[in-house]
Amino acid sequence: MDKHYSVDDLLYLMAQLRNPDGGCPWDLKQNFASIVPSTIEEAYEVAEAIEAEDFEHLHEELGDLLFQVIFYAQLGREAGHFDFSRIVDTLVRKLVRRHPHVFPSGQLYGDNRTDAVDEAQVKxxxxxxxxxxxxxxxxxGTLDGVAVGLPALTRAAKLQKRASGVGFDWPSVDGVLAKIEEEIAELRAAIAAEDEQHAQEELGDLLFTCVNAARHLKVDPEAALRGCNRKFERRFSAVEQQLQAQGRQPSDASLEELDQLWNRAKQQD
Known part of the structure; x- marks a missing residue:
C-alpha cells in the first residue's frame, strides 16, 4: 500500500525546498510579499472548482492552497515570527472562543454540553x-479591520455588512434598487458633462450600490460576477465558432452581425 503523507511530511518538504544547501532556487528567492499573488490565485481556483462542482480535482486545489499556508509558516519560522504550530494553536483558540454554544467551558476538550441555539443567535x-x-x-471603529487588500467587491460587501450591523442600511432591497436608478442617472449626467473624474466616481457609486443589492439578495457579488464572466466567455466563444465555420474572425464581422450571432448563442445557451 502506498504511503499516505501527513502534514508533518509537508512541513519537512517545505523546509527542504527552503534549505540553502541544496534547496530549490525559486523557493529560496521568495518572501512574504512575493507569494501573495499565488495565494490569491490558489484561493480563486478553489472557488472555481467548487462552483463547477469539480470535486474530482477540488482536493488538489485545496492542497495547493494549503501549501501557501505551509510556505508562510516556513518563512515565519525562518524570521522568528511564528511557526506552523503557532498558526494552528491561534486558530483553534479563536474558534473555540467564537463558538461558546459548542464549547461553553472555553476548552476544546472537556464538558461542553450546552443548550441548543438557533442560527440567528449564533450569528x-x-x-x-x-x-x-x-x-x-x-x-x-465599526469599519476597522476590514482588509484593504480584499477584492473591491468583497470589501464593499464587508463594509456594508458592518454598517448594517449598527442599523445603517435599507430595510429592504427596494430601497437599494431605487438607489441604483438614482446612481445611473447621476452617471449619465456626469457623462453628458464630459467630466471623466466625476463619471469615474459615479460609476464607483453605482458598483457599490449593486454590491448592496447583492447583499440584500444574499448573493456573493464576486461569485455572481465570476458566473457572468463564464457566461460571457461561453457565448463569445460560440460567436467565434460560428464565424470560424465560415473561415472568418470576429474582426471581419460588423457590429450588427456580431450582435445577431450573440443573440443566437444566447438562445442556445
Whole structure:
C-alpha cells in the first residue's frame, strides 16, 4: 500500500525546498510579499472548482492552497515570527472562543454540553465576539479591520455588512434598487458633462450600490460576477465558432452581425 503523507511530511518538504544547501532556487528567492499573488490565485481556483462542482480535482486545489499556508509558516519560522504550530494553536483558540454554544467551558476538550441555539443567535454571538476581538486590537471603529487588500467587491460587501450591523442600511432591497436608478442617472449626467473624474466616481457609486443589492439578495457579488464572466466567455466563444465555420474572425464581422450571432448563442445557451 502506498504511503499516505501527513502534514508533518509537508512541513519537512517545505523546509527542504527552503534549505540553502541544496534547496530549490525559486523557493529560496521568495518572501512574504512575493507569494501573495499565488495565494490569491490558489484561493480563486478553489472557488472555481467548487462552483463547477469539480470535486474530482477540488482536493488538489485545496492542497495547493494549503501549501501557501505551509510556505508562510516556513518563512515565519525562518524570521522568528511564528511557526506552523503557532498558526494552528491561534486558530483553534479563536474558534473555540467564537463558538461558546459548542464549547461553553472555553476548552476544546472537556464538558461542553450546552443548550441548543438557533442560527440567528449564533450569528449575533459571532459578531459580538469579533467586535470584542477588534476592540482588543485597538480597532474600535465599526469599519476597522476590514482588509484593504480584499477584492473591491468583497470589501464593499464587508463594509456594508458592518454598517448594517449598527442599523445603517435599507430595510429592504427596494430601497437599494431605487438607489441604483438614482446612481445611473447621476452617471449619465456626469457623462453628458464630459467630466471623466466625476463619471469615474459615479460609476464607483453605482458598483457599490449593486454590491448592496447583492447583499440584500444574499448573493456573493464576486461569485455572481465570476458566473457572468463564464457566461460571457461561453457565448463569445460560440460567436467565434460560428464565424470560424465560415473561415472568418470576429474582426471581419460588423457590429450588427456580431450582435445577431450573440443573440443566437444566447438562445442556445
Amino acid at each position: 449575533k454571538n459571532w459578531e459580538a465576539i469579533k467586535a470584542e476581538e477588534r476592540q482588543a486590537k485597538g480597532e474600535g
